[in-house]
């Protein structure tokens with residue numbers, strides 16, 4: 001859609017310029033840059049505004065499953081409940097959780113190979129560059145995402161259209177940037193307080 005609008009606008013700009021007998025391509029470029037910036041800032045605003053909205057109340061009990069030593073996750077696999085990225089951020093908050101925020105390779109591998117993940121489908125995680133193109137932040141911390149392992153060819157948002165990160169179905173659940181308004185599955189994460197000795201015992205039993 002944006003492509004069609006861009007072509008129409010560019011066509012109009014060219015037509016106006018040629019009609020005036022002035023083929024000043026620099027002027028066309030400046031005007032197009034301003035237009036592109038406007039499109040981009042509007043998209044940032046849409047995501048930011050949606051992040052301020054509360055998710056509709058959830059009455060259904062959600063089961064978080066422990067994966068690893070001290071993290072638990074809920075994988076939404078109901079196609080009726082697919083959400084945009086900001087909707088998924090708000091929904092996880094309502095569960096006293098946040099979108100999955102992999103801190104290192106081990107956590108990423110646990111997430112993508114978990115039993116509950118569906119091969120067909122993509123899952124939102126908490127990373128995006130919707131605030132500043134090319135700067136991928138963790139929505140949970142507001143800081144640069146501590147661990148990113150892009151799939152082949154990603155990130156590909158040269159048109160600034162893809163600002164939110166998903167574990168992509170059909171691509172081994174590697175990380176890819178995608179349009180934040182796409183409806184996807186998502187993974188909510190909780191960090192329950194686990195007593196030290198319980199964690200130590202779990203670690204020993206998993207090790208041996």
Ligand SMILES: [Ca+2]
Nearest residue numbers: 129157162163
């Ligand atoms: Ca981007």
